[in-house]
Amino acid sequence: MEYKWTVLTNTTLGILMAMINSSVLIISLPAIFRGIQLNPLAPSSFDYLLWLLMGYGVVSSSLVVSFGRLSDMYGRVKLYRLGFVIFTVGSVLLSITPGRGTVAAAELVAFRMVQAVGAALLMANSAALITDAFPITERGRALGINQVAGMVGNLVGLILGGVLATVNWRLVFIISVPFGVAGTVWSYLKLRELSRPRREEKVDVIGNLTFISGLVLLLAGITYALEPYHGEAMGWDSPRVIALMSAGAAVLAVFPLVEMRVQYPMFRLELFRSRQFSAGIFAALLAGLALGGLMITLTIMLQGIWLPLHGYSYSSTPFWAGIYMMPMLFGFVALGPLSGALSDKYGARELATGGMLIAFAAMMAMMTLNYNFSYLPFALMIFAVGVGNGMFVAPNTASIMNAVPPEHRGVASGMRSVMTSMANTVSIALYFSLLLSAFEAKLPSAIYSSLVSAGFPQALALEVSRMPPTAALFAAFLGYNPMQVVLQDLPQGVASSIEAGDPSGFKEVMSNTWFPHVIAPPFMYALRFTLMISGVIVVVAAVASALRGRTAPQSLGGK
Structure with a gap:
């Protein structure tokens, strides 16, 4: 060959x-x-x-x-x-x-x-x-x-x-x-x-360290920004994220200056x-x-x-x-x-x-x-x-x-x-x-109103509607029905009492189509x-x- x-x-x-x-x-x-x-x-x-x-x-x-x-x-x-x-x-x-x-x-x-x-x-x-x-x-x-x-x-x-x-x-x-x-x-x-x-x-030891550390700090900050922070869906205003991204940007800003001053950049x-x-x-x-x-x-x-x-x-x-x-x-x-x-x-x-x-x-x-x-x-x-x-x-x-x-x-x-x-x-x-x-802006109200319409108590519907958006998004990504997971985590007897009170509404919420309609x-x-x-x-x-x-x-x- x-x-x-x-x-x-x-x-x-x-x-x-x-x-x-x-x-x-x-x-x-x-x-x-x-x-x-x-x-x-x-x-x-x-x-x-x-x-x-x-x-x-x-x-x-x-x-x-x-x-x-x-x-x-x-x-x-x-x-x-x-x-x-x-x-x-x-x-x-x-x-x-x-x-x-x-x-x-x-x-x-x-x-x-x-x-x-x-x-x-x-x-x-x-x-x-x-x-x-x-x-x-x-x-x-x-x-x-x-x-x-x-x-x-x-x-x-x-x-x-x-x-x-x-x-x-x-x-x-x-x-x-x-x-x-x-x-x-x-x-x-x-x-x-x-x-x-x-x-x-x-x-170029200094250049390598500058570039790698700056990029790692910046990308790590961006990654952590996707995590919930203090009840918010994402952490863009988290001190850790701000510190990581600021430090990464600052180090990367210095990097070109370093490269212009070394013999073998x-x-x-x-x-x-x-x-x-x-x-x-x-x-x-x-x-x-x-x-x-x-x-x-x-x-x-x-x-x-x-x-x-x-x-x-x-x-x-x-x-x-x-x-x-x-x-x-x-x-x-x-x-x-x-x-x-x-x-x-x-x-x-x-x-x-x-x-x-x-x-x-x-x-x-x-x-x-x-x-x-x-x-x-x-x-x-x-x-x-x-x-x-x-x-x-x-x-x-x-x-x-x-x-x-x-x-x-x-x-x-x-x-x-x-x-x-x-x-x-x-x-x-x-x-x-x-x-x-x-x-974060639209999902809680959509879940709350849909659960109430299905016969769930308002207090319970409000609690379930506080589901983190990340949980909803990644449940869909990983092939899980989030409602089945959420309702399984309710105190013992709560889910069964809801089912007994309104079987058709409970069955609808647990179906494969209810949650997709809500998040769509x-x-x-x-x-x-x-x-x-x-x-x-x-x-x-x-x-x-x-x-x-x-x-x-x-x-x-x-x-």
């Missing part, structure tokens, strides 16, 4: 493994929480759920640029191999998690962060290895194939998660181990360095002098902000509202939500390699810009949906979002990597990855914040508002993409 195809297939295996791990976790969370005997609706459980979802992104975002810089100095293949090893070790640790309850949840969070270190090493080097191995006229196609593998991994993970979680929750983590072992052995046997490591350069600020590079990086950041949280938000809508209203049991909604979201992934898979190949011939500007505009049109179309929509129009809309994103990602990545000299490809790949990873993490927080804000109006209100904001960001991403200019691929620097 020609060496360039060896590189592509190995890096494709890496991203396939990472994306299977990501989607299989989301689908399997209900089984994982049951397996470790943790009540997902308990207030203390929300911290663990949040960090399982977002801690991975916080760690990988913080490390990927530093790893990219180190790979330029000590060898991309060497650090890439290490990424496979660490990711595999993290997967093994997750599969043998020994504890129960909150202890096990904390162990899962810690082991996910081990995986994130390995993922950061893989992300920092995959695009750089492909760029080293492929000539400039083939890079777009190669990067497109690589990124489509990630979408295929999402599809495989959704299916595997639904199947394996019904057998044993530990299997959802074991599934990554064969991929990790194969990738490790293959990379040690077949990959070789094409770039010249720059060992004479020194590690980790973050190559001079790369931004290239309009091709800076426009591509900025467009990637904006696209991640706009689209990073969309899939998980639409999945929550399907799980918590649409699927129960169409007769699906709560226990089956995580799996079926993944199935019904597949058109978005199909759209990406359909356009990813094609757009990459076309960008090799015609350049990235038109394809990437057009992709963002298609995504914008699809998001605006989604604003017209009601909560009980017909599936076919919805499928076409999310397919169009996938098409738009598929048209954008590979050409944009190729444009970024083509714009940098060979000796800086590792750090450039890391800079691109950190922008994307950080934007996705912030995007999830943005979507959740808007959803929780709408729930506030959810759709929040979704439309979120889509409007994200649409504006997508348009700005299109503008940034257009500003990269018409530079032909053959005229750019590189191999």
